[in-house]
Amino acid sequence: MPLLKSTSVKEATTPPRPPPNHEKPLPTTEVAQRPGTAGTEVFLMANTRRASDRFKQAQQAEKAYRAKKRSTVARANLDSAKAHYRDSYDHLRSALRLSLTVIRMSPFLLTERSEEHQLKSDEKKRRRAQERSKKLEEALERERRSGSEEDEGEGRDDDTVEGRATPAKTVKSVGKSR
Numbered sequence: 001m002p003l004l005k006s007t008s009v010k011e012a013t014t015p016p017r018p019p020p021n022h023e024k025p026l027p028t029t030e031v032a033q034r035p036g037t038a039g040t041e042v043f044l045m046a047n048t049r050r051a052s053d054r055f056k057q058a059q060q061a062e063k064a065y066r067a068k069k070r071s072t073v074a075r076a077n078l079d080s081a082k083a084h085y086r087d088s089y090d091h092l093r094s095a096l097r098l099s100l101t102v103i104r105m106s107p108f109l110l111t112e113r114s115e116e117h118q119l120k121s122d123e124k125k126r127r128r129a130q131e132r133s134k135k136l137e138e139a140l141e142r143e144r145r146s147g148s149e150e151d152e153g154e155g156r157d158d159d160t161v162e163g164r165a166t167p168a169k170t171v172k173s174v175g176k177s178r
Contacts, residue, residue, distance in 0.1 A: 102109075
């Protein structure tokens with residue numbers, strides 16, 4: 001029975017030879033069937049990966065929003081600081097200029113202060129001298145009164161003049177107290 005040709009198993013399982021230009025053939029499309037439990041696991045992993053990617057994107061968007069908001073505030077603060085520095089520079093410059101004029105005019109300031117001090121001390125001296133002269137005048141007035149009272153009081157019998165002791169009695173009483 002040589003009519004049937006026998007084929008070996010090896011020949012039946014070998015894939016067909018590639019075309020002469022060495023291109024690979026397209027895969028054959030199979031009918032999509034429902035995946036098994038491995039498919040559910042793959043679906044869950046893909047879902048987790050998508051959620052993780054969305055979370056990362058949301059974090060990046062939130063970080064960019066915060067950075068933009070803070071940079072806006074920082075820019076406003078920088079502008080304000082620049083204005084303050086500009087003003088402070090102008091003020092410092094004018095303060096230094098004025099300080100230099102004060103240094104140049106310091107002899108006049110010192111002279112003025114010494115004159116003021118001299119006027120004050122002269123006024124104090126004048127007041128003191130006036131007080132001394134007033135006290136001396138009062139003492140002289142008392143002496144005059146007591147001298148004139150003694151002249152009038154020579155004819156009296158009592159030793160006091162208007163309730164005061166005469167100079168002779170005063171000397172005796174002072175001598176006794178010591």
